[in-house]
Amino acid sequence: MxxxxxxxxxxxxxxxxxxxxxxxxxxxxxxxxxxxxxxxxxxxxxxxxxxxxxxxxxxxxxxxxxxxxxxxxxxxxxxxxxxxxxxxxxxxxxxxxxxxxxxxxxxxxxxxxxxxxxxxxxxxxxxxxxxxxxxxxxxxxxxxxxxxxxxxxxxxxDALLDMLLIIYPILLFVTFFTSKLISNITIKPISKIANRVSEIHTGNLDKRIKVVENGDELQTLSVAINDFLDRIDEGLKREKQFTADASHQLRTPLSVIKGNLEILLRKPRNEQEYKREAKKAISKIDEMTNAVEKLLILARLNKSNIHLNFENINMYLLLEQIFIDYKRHILSKELVINIDKKLKNKTVYLKKSFLSLIFDNLISNAVKYADNKSKISVFSKDTENGFYLIIQNSGPEISREDLEEIFIPFYRNKNHEISEKGYGLGLAIVKKAAEALDISIRVTSEKGITSFSLFFET
CATH class of the missing domain: 3.30.450 (Beta-Lactamase)
Structure with missing residues (x-):
């Protein structure tokens, strides 16, 4: 019942x-x-x-x-x-x-x-x-x-006993209806919250529950529901953004592949031409795969899962491992890598996968855009409440106008676009991962030296 x-x-x-x-x-x-x-x-x-x-x-x-x-x-x-x-x-x-x-x-x-x-x-x-x-x-x-x-x-x-036996059921009767009246008054705000929530759907996710600042459980419930709606709204926005970004990035290469294949079908070709076009198609597919992977990473980076899997991370060891991954590119450009020894004593308590994303993209860019036979330096500067970790390389400068836009997804610096191919997603990933970890990031580029500074609180 x-x-x-x-x-x-x-x-x-x-x-x-x-x-x-x-x-x-x-x-x-x-x-x-x-x-x-x-x-x-x-x-x-x-x-x-x-x-x-x-x-x-x-x-x-x-x-x-x-x-x-x-x-x-x-x-x-x-x-x-x-x-x-x-x-x-x-x-x-x-x-x-x-x-x-x-x-x-x-x-x-x-x-x-x-x-x-x-x-x-x-x-x-x-x-x-x-x-x-x-x-x-x-x-x-x-x-x-x-x-x-x-x-x-x-x-x-006997009179006292009779009186108590008469009062007892009356007391219970009065208690029941009084409690029902009080519960009606108490539950009324909850009913209002339920009605308000029922009005919210995917078309109006910007609506929220009115929070009454009275410090009781109803305030806690309203805040929790609003936080939940914020997470849903954020998830849907990420989904929409991913869909838009993916369609934007995949439309052009797919059109190129389709056009090339249509040309091949118009008349017979020799084996070499078929192989050449197949390699081009495979290259385009690899580019699309890389773009989709980066878009997925960008879509998944958010603070809702940042609290999981925190661990103590030695900055020097993590940076050293990432540089080893780019050893072939470093040797081909004859780059000199200088990692500050003081970083061996720098340890942070963060999510390693997020921090690795930041370092990997910054180091990848530093190696990619560094001048041949130049130096890439990683060092730290201590402050009263933390320290800066700075990744610095010599190469094409980033204009002042571009500095304000480089963290926007798909934005490409004109100087870099000429020398290297890319999708403009790496720094967008860095920015979002840094925000998730509450790490502030700053960029400077002048006299051929580009520096990315990350601030870690201690």
């Missing part, structure tokens, strides 16, 4: 109140009952203490020394908190009793050898009775019993 949240809250509240109030009511009832018993018991103990000194015990009998005691009003008049007193021998035979007992007798338990108090009946009237053994020379000579009427107290306790 499905139960709404409002009814569930009301039900849980009723169960909680039912358990708590039942415990409170039981505590109230037994506290009143014990207090009533305690008051009567104190009266009985007081009377017992008084009367015990008026009793003479002998080997075969016991008796009251002052007979005038029976003339006291409390033993004669039933209307005034009557006390009933009776004296019996060790066999339970009545020896004396208070006049208000008339022809009635108190019940004695001859098997008990100690003083005790219990509830009893006297002609169907409730009484509270204390029984005290009377001893002579270590032997029980008789018993004295003193009882007080318990009827009024019993009526009060």
């Amino acid at each position: 499905k139960i709404s949240i409002k009814n569930r809250i009301a039900l849980y509240s009723v169960l909680g109140i039912a358990t708590l109030s039942l415990g409170v009511f039981i505590a109230i009832y037994f506290s009143v009952k014990n207090h009533s018993y305690s008051q009567i018991d104190k009266k009985l103990e007081f009377e017992a203490e008084k009367h015990i000194h008026e009793v003479i015990t002998e080997p075969d009998t016991v008796y009251f020394v002052y007979k005038d005691e029976w003339l006291e009003r409390e033993h004669i008049e039933i209307e005034v908190y009557p006390l009933f007193v009776e004296l019996v021998d060790k066999k339970g035979q009545s020896l004396d009793k208070s006049p208000n007992l008339l022809n009635r007798h108190l019940d004695f338990d001859l098997s008990r050898k100690d003083t005790f108090i219990q509830n009893d009946k006297l002609n169907n009237n409730s009484i509270r009775q204390i029984q005290i053994p009377l001893q002579h020379s270590g032997q029980i000579a008789g018993y004295i019993g003193i009882a007080a009427s318990f009827g009024d107290t019993e009526l009060v306790l």
Whole structure:
């Protein structure tokens, strides 16, 4: 059976109140009952203490020394908190009793050898009775019993019990509907959030939940939903961007391949021409594959997965490994590589795959665009709160106008476009990976020296 949240809250509240109030009511009832018993018991103990000194015990009998005691009003008049007193021998035979007992007798338990108090009946009237053994020379000579009427107290306790039994279901009934009303008020903002979320779709992902700055769980829920929508929006934008970028990059080479193949089909060709065109097609396919791989990397770089797989990375070892990957190109251009030895002591706690992407693209560009027989330097500069890592090479300068655009996907520096082929995605990947790692990046290019500076906080 499905139960709404409002009814569930009301039900849980009723169960909680039912358990708590039942415990409170039981505590109230037994506290009143014990207090009533305690008051009567104190009266009985007081009377017992008084009367015990008026009793003479002998080997075969016991008796009251002052007979005038029976003339006291409390033993004669039933209307005034009557006390009933009776004296019996060790066999339970009545020896004396208070006049208000008339022809009635108190019940004695001859098997008990100690003083005790219990509830009893006297002609169907409730009484509270204390029984005290009377001893002579270590032997029980008789018993004295003193009882007080318990009827009024019993009526009060019964009335209290009836009242609690009436209040209990009323309390639960009121609690249920009060809880339901409160839950309606409490859940109303959640219903508004749900309605607002239902209005958001792929066509209006810019809409967000209104966050009420009150510091409660509703604010936390609203912020979490908005963050979730931000991630969805960002993912869809990346998907759209990837689709647009891929179509942009693949359209031209595919058209070239198609055109070349159509030309081949117009008339018979010799084997060499077929091979030449096939190699061109394969070259174009390799270019497209490379472009797609870079576009996929660019699409996947975001902060949503940056918190995974962090590790301590030695800067020198990582840079050295990447330079080894470009060893063939370095040797062919007779480049000199200088990695600052101080970097052996530089360690950062970041995602290695992202940092490798940054270094790989920057070093690839440095090797690609460096002048033959020039030097590529990697060094660091310490600051108060971190250090700069600088990758520097000699080669074609980047104009001031180009410096502001080089991190845009598919942007190509005019000087570089003439000397080297590319898609303009490498620095876009560097920029996005650096942003994901919270690394600031700065570029300078003057007097034939181009420097990329990365700042790492420590």
